[in-house]
Amino acid sequence: MPTTSSPAKKLFDTVLFREIWEAMKVTFRHMFHRPMTFEYPREKRTIPDTHRGALALLRYDDGQERCVGCDLCEAACPSHCIKVISEEDKTRPLQRYAKEFYIDITKCVFCGYCVEACPVNALAMTKLYEYSTPDKRTLLFDKARLYEIGERYLEDGKRYLYAHNQEKEGEESRAYRYQFPVPVQKTPNA
Numbered sequence: 001m002p003t004t005s006s007p008a009k010k011l012f013d014t015v016l017f018r019e020i021w022e023a024m025k026v027t028f029r030h031m032f033h034r035p036m037t038f039e040y041p042r043e044k045r046t047i048p049d050t051h052r053g054a055l056a057l058l059r060y061d062d063g064q065e066r067c068v069g070c071d072l073c074e075a076a077c078p079s080h081c082i083k084v085i086s087e088e089d090k091t092r093p094l095q096r097y098a099k100e101f102y103i104d105i106t107k108c109v110f111c112g113y114c115v116e117a118c119p120v121n122a123l124a125m126t127k128l129y130e131y132s133t134p135d136k137r138t139l140l141f142d143k144a145r146l147y148e149i150g151e152r153y154l155e156d157g158k159r160y161l162y163a164h165n166q167e168k169e170g171e172e173s174r175a176y177r178y179q180f181p182v183p184v185q186k187t188p189n190a
């Protein structure tokens, strides 16, 4: 039930601007709090290593492309936004590589399944999130762009793989997850 105040109290509250002081109390209280907001883009948050930002393709330390064009990332992607066109590597028997590689980042839901599916840790997610553009067509990342992101954000990509237990820090990833088949030398029949 609403309380009724006496005319004298009402007059007293009006003279003292009580309602205004009540409201100002909240303002004064917050003046001494540390702000919880960031003045983006001048201030930026610290992004954790597990962050799922833009995808990147990685190379081994000697510069060789990690991707073997197996298509597993394409099969694992729930958004169907990856397209891999692979072919046999003529210089390395029994080995393939991705001739073309596309990720339509406008369809990506940043689930990370493609990174988990990759047997050689060729894909990783980075802390890159600033790629907004008025031209949607530039968000179809091709192989060159994915490797370029991988080179610029190599440390982020490696940290992502460590944070998700897909690679061990300091361990040669080539030996860690996948054993490449040894080429079989055919001997002529005697």
Ligand code: SF4
Binding pocket: 076, 077, 078, 079, 080, 081, 082, 103, 107, 108, 109, 110, 111, 112, 113, 114, 115
């Ligand atoms: S993060 Fe998920 S949605 Fe995005 S490309 Fe990889 S599997 Fe597809």
Ligand code: SF4
Binding pocket: 066, 067, 068, 069, 070, 071, 072, 073, 074, 084, 098, 117, 118, 119, 120, 121, 122, 123
């Ligand atoms: S990125 Fe990994 S899963 Fe995808 S095609 Fe290359 S090797 Fe296969």
